Amino acid sequence: MAKRQGRNYLNFYQQCIEQTHRFSVHLRSKFQQAIDNEQLQLFYQPIVALSSGKIIGAEALMRWQLEDGSFIPPDIFIPMAETTGQIIPASQWALEQACHDLSQLLERRPGFCLAVNLSALQFNRANFFEQVITTLQSHHIPSECIELELTESILMDDSAHAIKLIERFRQAGLSVAIDDFGTGFSSLSYLKKLPVSKLKIDRAFIQEVVNKASDEAIVRGILAMARQLNIKVVAEGIEMAEQAIRLNELGCDLGQGYYFAKPKPLNDLLNDLD
Ligand code: C2E
Ligand code: MG
Ligand code: MG
Ligand code: MG
Numbered sequence: 001m002a003k004r005q006g007r008n009y010l011n012f013y014q015q016c017i018e019q020t021h022r023f024s025v026h027l028r029s030k031f032q033q034a035i036d037n038e039q040l041q042l043f044y045q046p047i048v049a050l051s052s053g054k055i056i057g058a059e060a061l062m063r064w065q066l067e068d069g070s071f072i073p074p075d076i077f078i079p080m081a082e083t084t085g086q087i088i089p090a091s092q093w094a095l096e097q098a099c100h101d102l103s104q105l106l107e108r109r110p111g112f113c114l115a116v117n118l119s120a121l122q123f124n125r126a127n128f129f130e131q132v133i134t135t136l137q138s139h140h141i142p143s144e145c146i147e148l149e150l151t152e153s154i155l156m157d158d159s160a161h162a163i164k165l166i167e168r169f170r171q172a173g174l175s176v177a178i179d180d181f182g183t184g185f186s187s188l189s190y191l192k193k194l195p196v197s198k199l200k201i202d203r204a205f206i207q208e209v210v211n212k213a214s215d216e217a218i219v220r221g222i223l224a225m226a227r228q229l230n231i232k233v234v235a236e237g238i239e240m241a242e243q244a245i246r247l248n249e250l251g252c253d254l255g256q257g258y259y260f261a262k263p264k265p266l267n268d269l270l271n272d273l274d
Contacts, residue, residue, distance in 0.1 A: 028084055031077060034064055035089050041065065042097050043263035046272065047115070047234060047256045050248040055272060057113035058105075059149070059256065060098045061263045062090065078119070087119045095132065098146075099139035101266045106145065108273045115147040115177060120154045124161065129168050143173035147198065150176065152184025155194070163193055170195045177234070182222065191229060199226055203237025206257070210242045216250075223251050 034040050044058040064072045081087040098116050105112045122128055136143055148169060155162045155178075166176050177198035182205055201222055208215045219235075226233045235247045238257030247255060261272070 024080070027072075027077070027080060028086070030066070031064065031081060031084075031086055031090075035086065035093065038093070039065070040090060040093060041265070042094060042101065043265060044101075044114075044269045045256060045263040046261045046269065047113075047254055048260050050235075050244060050252055050255045053260075055109075056111075056254070057115065057147070058269060059115040059263075060094065060101075060117070062094055062117075063263075082119050082121055085121065087121050088125070091119065091122050092131070092135075095135050096139075099135055099141050102141055102145060103139055104266070104270065105273070106141075108270060111145070112273075113145050113147055113175070115149050115175075117149045117179065118154070120151075120157055123150065123154050123165065124157065129165060129172075132169070132174075133172060144175070147175035147177050149179040149200065151179050152181070155190055156184070159190060159193075167195055170197070180236075182218065188225070191225070191231070196231060198232045198234060200234045200236050200256075201252075203257075206235050206237045206243060206247070207239075209235075210240075210246050216246075219247070219252070220250060227251070 041063040042060045043063050044060055046055045047057045047059060048055050062074055062078070064074075064077050066072065078087065081090055095116060098114050102112070102114045105114070132146075132148075133143075136146060150162075150166075169176055175197040176195070177200055178194075178196055179200050180202040181199040183202045199222065201219060205215050205218050205222075209219050210216075223233055232253050234254040234256055235243075235252050236256050238244050238247065238255045238259045240259055243257075244255055244259055
């Protein structure tokens with residue numbers, strides 16, 4: 001009896017694995033179709049100056065919409081695309097698209113800055129630097145108008161390589177931001193070595209910044225350190241007016257979050273700039 005039940009569980013378990021496997025193969029091939037048929041989209045979430053509420057730039061966020069109109073969340077398809085390598089062509093498409101859209105944004109608002117997310121796979125590829133520069137040049141985009149967002153995990157992989165590459169990008173005039181700052185395992189000492197221009201404080205510390213003394217203390221600490229190092233700070237995931245007000249009082253320059261705007265198509269962002 002017990003043995004039969006054990007076998008049943010094993011069967012069930014095996015079926016689950018097979019189904020999961022079939023689903024992930026299906027997802028991969030659907031994603032490949034989306035890349036090949038240019039069905040991916042970029043949405044833009046405004047980044048605002050907290051002191052004035054003025055939009056100074058935006059972050060480009062990839063969107064994958066299925067034929068039935070539903071969206072697959074980036075937290076599902078980005079990690080998948082990183083394991084399959086599909087993130088490389090998808091990211092190259094995204095950079096091209098961002099540069100194309102940025103030329104329209106710059107006509108409306110000179111000095112506008114677009115932030116694009118990078119994955120470790122891109123960062124560690126030969127010729128990545130040249131590829132980025134060539135793409136910017138072909139769209140006549142000034143390098144000061146693009147910001148590369150890296151996560152702390154990219155820096156951990158091979159920090160010597162990362163430092164060199166970040167230096168090259170900075171020398172070429174691009175900005176480099178550390179995304180989701182505070183959630184990685186990194187030691188703070190890398191900030192001394194890395195010529196980054198911006199830290200994006202993770203939403204986890206912003207959510208309770210008004211109610212929790214410990215979160216406010218962490219945010220204060222990050223701001224004080226960034227000021228000393230001459231690095232700008234963006235607070236991510238601002239959802240309420242009180243958070244925006246408090247962060248501005250604490251001396252945080254920039255904010256991003258649903259309170260100001262959700263990620264939106266280019267045309268909606270262009271309308272915001274009128
Ligand atoms: P991220 O780069 O940290 O982007 C911020 C995420 O927070 C976005 O999620 C955004 O929609 C969400 N967000 C912004 N404000 C709020 C808020 O007030 N409340 C809440 N709850 N969420 C907020 P999204 O678009 O789902 O993207 C998730 C992650 O997927 C991104 O995190 C980034 O790591 C990755 N990702 C998105 N697009 C790309 C891309 O083109 N390339 C790469 N490599 N990664 C991307
Ligand atoms: Mg980001
Ligand atoms: Mg982030
Ligand atoms: Mg994130």
